[in-house]
Amino acid sequence: MKKSQESSTSKNQEPITAFFKNSDGPNNVAISRKTNYLPSAKRKATCLDNDHLISQPVKLKLMNKETDTNKKLKQIKIENKDPLKQLEHSPIFNSLPDISNLQCVTFDKKDFEQDDVSDVFNDDWEHEEDAAAFDKLNLNKMQRCEVISLKNHENKMELFLKSGEMTGTCFVEGIWKSIPLSPGDIISVIAAKNETGQHYLNDTTGLLVLRPDHLISSTSVVAGVFCKRKAVLQERWRGIDSANTAMTIGIMVHELVQKALTQQISDITQLRLEADRMIRESIQMLYDAGMTEEETRTSMQCYIQPLNDFMKSYVVSKASHGIMQNNKENWNGHIDKVLDIEENICCPQLGLKGKIDATLQVTVPEKNVLQKAIVPLELKSGKASVSAEHRGQLVMYGMMLSLHRNEDPTVALQRGLLLYLRDKVDVREVNCGYPERRDLVMLRNQLVENLTSDPKDPDPEQLTDIEDASFLLQQKLPEPINHERACTKCPYLSICSVHLWHSGGPSVSENHPLSKLQGQALGHLSKDHIKYFFHWTALLKMEEKFQTNSSPLQALWTESAEKREKRGTCIPNLKIKTVEQSGEKHLHVFRRSGVRLNREKGPQEGEFAIVSIDGRPWVAAGVVSSVSSDEVQIHLERDLSKRLCVDTLYHIDSYESYSTIVQNLSNLGVLLEYSERSERLRTLIIDTTKPQFEAKLPREVGRLGIKLMRSLNIEQQRAVLKALSAQDYALLQGLPGTGKTQTISVLIQMLVGLKQRVLVTAHTHSAVDTLLSRLPETMKVMRLGSTARVDINLLHRTEKQLTASCHTVEELARLYDSMEVIGVTCLGSTHAILSRTTFDMCIVDEATQVLQCTVLRPLFAARRFLLVGDPKQLPPIVKSRAARRLGMEESLFHRLMDEEATCTLHLQYRMNQAITDVANQVAYDSRLKCANGHVALATLSIDMQKW
Numbered sequence: 023m024k025k026s027q028e029s030s031t032s033k034n035q036e037p038i039t040a041f042f043k044n045s046d047g048p049n050n051v052a053i054s055r056k057t058n059y060l061p062s063a064k065r066k067a068t069c070l071d072n073d074h075l076i077s078q079p080v081k082l083k084l085m086n087k088e089t090d091t092n093k094k095l096k097q098i099k100i101e102n103k104d105p106l107k108q109l110e111h112s113p114i115f116n117s118l119p120d121i122s123n124l125q126c127v128t129f130d131k132k133d134f135e136q137d138d139v140s141d142v143f144n145d146d147w148e149h150e151e152d153a154a155a156f157d158k159l160n161l162n163k164m165q166r167c168e169v170i171s172l173k174n175h176e177n178k179m180e181l182f183l184k185s186g187e188m189t190g191t192c193f194v195e196g197i198w199k200s201i202p203l204s205p206g207d208i209i210s211v212i213a214a215k216n217e218t219g220q221h222y223l224n225d226t227t228g229l230l231v232l233r234p235d236h237l238i239s240s241t242s243v244v245a246g247v248f249c250k251r252k253a254v255l256q257e258r259w260r261g262i263d264s265a266n267t268a269m270t271i272g273i274m275v276h277e278l279v280q281k282a283l284t285q286q287i288s289d290i291t292q293l294r295l296e297a298d299r300m301i302r303e304s305i306q307m308l309y310d311a312g313m314t315e316e317e318t319r320t321s322m323q324c325y326i327q328p329l330n331d332f333m334k335s336y337v338v339s340k341a342s343h344g345i346m347q348n349n350k351e352n353w354n355g356h357i358d359k360v361l362d363i364e365e366n367i368c369c370p371q372l373g374l375k376g377k378i379d380a381t382l383q384v385t386v387p388e389k390n391v392l393q394k395a396i397v398p399l400e401l402k403s404g405k406a407s408v409s410a411e412h413r414g415q416l417v418m419y420g421m422m423l424s425l426h427r428n429e430d431p432t433v434a435l436q437r438g439l440l441l442y443l444r445d446k447v448d449v450r451e452v453n454c455g456y457p458e459r460r461d462l463v464m465l466r467n468q469l470v471e472n473l474t475s476d477p478k479d480p481d482p483e484q485l486t487d488i489e490d491a492s493f494l495l496q497q498k499l500p501e502p503i504n505h506e507r508a509c510t511k512c513p514y515l516s517i518c519s520v521h522l523w524h525s526g527g528p529s530v531s532e533n534h535p536l537s538k539l540q541g542q543a544l545g546h547l548s549k550d551h552i553k554y555f556f557h558w559t560a561l562l563k564m565e566e567k568f569q570t571n572s573s574p575l576q577a578l579w580t581e582s583a584e585k586r587e588k589r590g591t592c593i594p595n596l597k598i599k600t601v602e603q604s605g606e607k608h609l610h611v612f613r614r615s616g617v618r619l620n621r622e623k624g625p626q627e628g629e630f631a632i633v634s635i636d637g638r639p640w641v642a643a644g645v646v647s648s649v650s651s652d653e654v655q656i657h658l659e660r661d662l663s664k665r666l667c668v669d670t671l672y673h674i675d676s677y678e679s680y681s682t683i684v685q686n687l688s689n690l691g692v693l694l695e696y697s698e699r700s701e702r703l704r705t706l707i708i709d710t711t712k713p714q715f716e717a718k719l720p721r722e723v724g725r726l727g728i729k730l731m732r733s734l735n736i737e738q739q740r741a742v743l744k745a746l747s748a749q750d751y752a753l754l755q756g757l758p759g760t761g762k763t764q765t766i767s768v769l770i771q772m773l774v775g776l777k778q779r780v781l782v783t784a785h786t787h788s789a790v791d792t793l794l795s796r797l798p799e800t801m802k803v804m805r806l807g808s809t810a811r812v813d814i815n816l817l818h819r820t821e822k823q824l825t826a827s828c829h830t831v832e833e834l835a836r837l838y839d840s841m842e843v844i845g846v847t848c849l850g851s852t853h854a855i856l857s858r859t860t861f862d863m864c865i866v867d868e869a870t871q872v873l874q875c876t877v878l879r880p881l882f883a884a885r886r887f888l889l890v891g892d893p894k895q896l897p898p899i900v901k902s903r904a905a906r907r908l909g910m911e912e913s914l915f916h917r918l919m920d921e922e923a924t925c926t927l928h929l930q931y932r933m934n935q936a937i938t939d940v941a942n943q944v945a946y947d948s949r950l951k952c953a954n955g956h957v958a959l960a961t962l963s964i965d966m967q968k969w
């Protein structure tokens with residue numbers, strides 16, 4: 023039984039095209055003709071009856087952890103054959119892309135002057151005059167449709183689709199048939215028509231994009247060429263992979279090339295000076311990656327001469343052909359103009375997004391005629407592999423750009439340039455035929471199937487049991503690859519393995535590398551650790567789902583700007599007034615003439631927002647710096663006025679970023695790590711091992727205490743001593759106005775007096791600032807985080823201000839090391855200082871308001887911690903009712919509350935007796951006391967005349 027399942031699965035992995043022939047990795051068989059994405063048992067559970075049209079949504083039933091389906095899922099074994107070997111045996115391994123049917127596109131002058139921003143897609147991308155037409159759906163152009171029902175025929179699937187008021191059918195054959203569609207799914211389709219007028223897609227025509235509203239970056243899609251599973255893990259657990267040398271050099275080389283291109287630098291001495299300047303200005307990034315200037319200079323050397331050659335031959339020369347004409351693979355064109363740098367490109371028709379390194383206007387000789395074209399350029403700082411990953415990225419940019427030009431993405435001529443500069447200049451033109459485009463869309467579909475829920479998945483808001491939730495809401499992952507070397511080094515090994523061995527998904531045979539690596543990946547984790555991980559990932563998934571439903575990104579392309587304005591999420595129809603360079607960003611001032619802006623609704627100061635124009639959602643994004651009744655100021659990463667004409671109307675939309683969810687998932691991922699810091703927290707937080715306290719404190723404490731603790735009452739003094747004696751952690755429960763901040767401030771001074779380094783954190787910027795502002799000016803304090811969010815009185819203590827005088831990585835490191843206190847919010851705790859320093863104590867204020875998984879990040883950086891808060895005050899903000907019901911509001915403070923570890927402050931200085939009595943009746947059960955008679959009798963005299 024098992025055997026037959028194994029062989030059928032491996033048989034399903036035949037490659038279909040040659041696209042991945044240059045891939046370095048094993049997933050170059052990523053697209054398989056017959057592979058269904060779901061494990062076969064799950065497929066069975068969800069497969070559609072061949073003979074019935076299904077038009078009703080399937081009723082959901084909560085699966086019990088040990089249902090038959092689940093048992094079956096666990097039994098499935100997948101034998102992963104080495105995909106490279108399979109590929110070699112493919113009859114089409116060496117076939118070349120079919121470009122015979124490509125049409126040549128000519129450009130006119132206006133194409134080069136500004137973007138073609140014609141209305142490519144309106145509310146539903148295509149509106150036809152005839153409103154109630156049945157079977158009038160025109161799929162010759164890409165359409166966003168809803169699958170109403172589907173019917174399986176012998177070799178094809180019949181889809182009944184709806185787009186706006188239009189309906190129609192489409193037959194899906196070949197590779198497209200393996201997409202696991204359900205009624206209710208949103209797809210984007212372009213199809214051919216046969217002689218009978220019937221729309222169809224097969225292996226040689228059409229595109230079907232699954233759930234196109236979920237935009238995946240083209241970098242993530244090509245990451246899936248090597249390992250689809252890693253590509254999905256990377257999307258969800260981004261941040262586990264820390265900054266490294268190759269990444270840092272890559273960023274610096276990109277900046278240097280972009281500078282050379284925009285300023286037309288073709289002089290080797292000037293390029294060297296630019297590189298040196300860049301290194302000097304990037305000391306923060308070098309510190310993060312643990313690199314010195316000298317190392318960086320040496321690593322960048324091998325790019326400078328080739329960059330100079332590139333500039334001379336392709337950019338500044340007047341010739342219309344490049345160097346190395348003897349090497350026929352090298353590109354033979356000329357770069358006439360740089361149109362854009364880091365152009366943001368967002369394409370909801372293909373469900374893709376990306377950032378193009380440089381958008382160029384070029385001249386290319388073709389059959390002895392000089393042709394003009396606009397091409398994306400992708401710079402690669404690694405070896406000139408011209409791999410499937412590198413080419414694939416350009417193919418996707420090409421498809422997105424062709425849709426922006428209103429062309430057919432399956433056949434439109436596309437050109438792109440790959441630029442390699444390590445050791446020698448190597449410029450390759452990438453053009454491709456239909457098979458590559460189809461395979462990349464299919465690869466994206468496979469990733470999106472794992473990254474989004476399908477209409478048959480349970481609605482998280484209906485879940486009532488955390489065990490069910492943590493089983494049903496587990497991250498879906500593609501099958502693992504068979505590559506021991508890659509898996510051993512993979513930063514996602516533990517997360518990949520925990521899903522492999524502890525979820526209902528497919529498992530692997532005993533000979534698979536992941537079986538051998540199981541001990542290394544999970545040997546240090548107990549059942550409870552894994553259960554905690556899955557509980558919290560499920561809760562985060564519920565919260566994420568709730569957020570996606572309440573503020574959907576797709577409104578940007580499915581609703582008009584006016585409709586979004588009515589909903590209160592958009593400020594529409596703005597024009598650019600001015601653009602000013604502001605550090606690395608461009609401060610854009612937008613104006614709406616005539617109409618006063620509603621300052622209460624839409625993007626607010628300090629919020630992240632998206633800038634769109636009609637037909638082109640998300641042309642840029644950034645943080646809003648101010649909103650007045652007639653102007654919006656926003657810092658964007660690129661200058662929009664350079665590319666778009668002055669009369670362009672812009673819309674600015676609020677955007678609920680999911681980076682917080684991803685950061686929280688990453689924190690849970692780090693908690694699974696085999697390291698001392700993670701083991702310590704697992705023991706304290708998951709196993710709830712009792713914290714230990716020193717029986718005696720050093721004499722020095724007494725000496726310091728006489729001086730510093732005089733301002734504290736007896737309860738507060740006890741709290742300070744308790745915190746000082748904690749070996750693991752302590753809790754400080756402070757009722758309102760009882761002097762929590764005052765107590766913490768004295769504790770910090772005591773710790774610093776004892777030569778200990780302290781990390782101070784809280785949920786909000788204001789709480790961090792309140793604490794830091796109570797510390798003496800003589801203390802060495804640094805506030806991390808964006809200066810825009812820091813209290814004006816603390817600006818002199820911000821990282822930006824303090825590091826302004828550092829000119830070398832060494833000076834910077836010395837400065838960081840000299841700081842006695844570092845202050846940062848919990849979400850801002852991803853700064854490199856925290857991963858490179860072990861603080862003696864981390865103090866978390868407002869600890870009852872922070873999500874358990876958010877507070878983990880600062881705690882990883884300290885030997886012991888103090889949680890300060892009031893469990894009777896606000897819990898963490900959780901929007902999903904179901905997640906709240908299942909325990910997401912439980913803060914770490916609540917989880918660890920224990921009499922022995924907790925000190926409580928009851929004596930308050932803020933309310934007189936009458937108000938204290940009310941607070942006691944409502945929440946504190948007579949435990950809140952006035953600190954003294956003066957407080958109890960205090961009154962407020964108000965001059966009623968003045969009111």
Ligand SMILES: Nc1ncnc2c1ncn2[C@@H]1O[C@H](COP(=O)(O)OP(=O)(O)OP(=O)(O)O)[C@@H](O)[C@H]1O
Binds near residue numbers: 735756758760
């Ligand atoms: N031991 C003390 N003697 C005199 N006044 C004190 C003492 N401790 C705190 N206070 C005063 O009580 C007020 C409240 O103190 P603090 O802001 O530290 O309390 P908190 O518990 O942090 O308040 P909140 O409930 O707003 O978080 C302040 O005005 C502070 O100066």
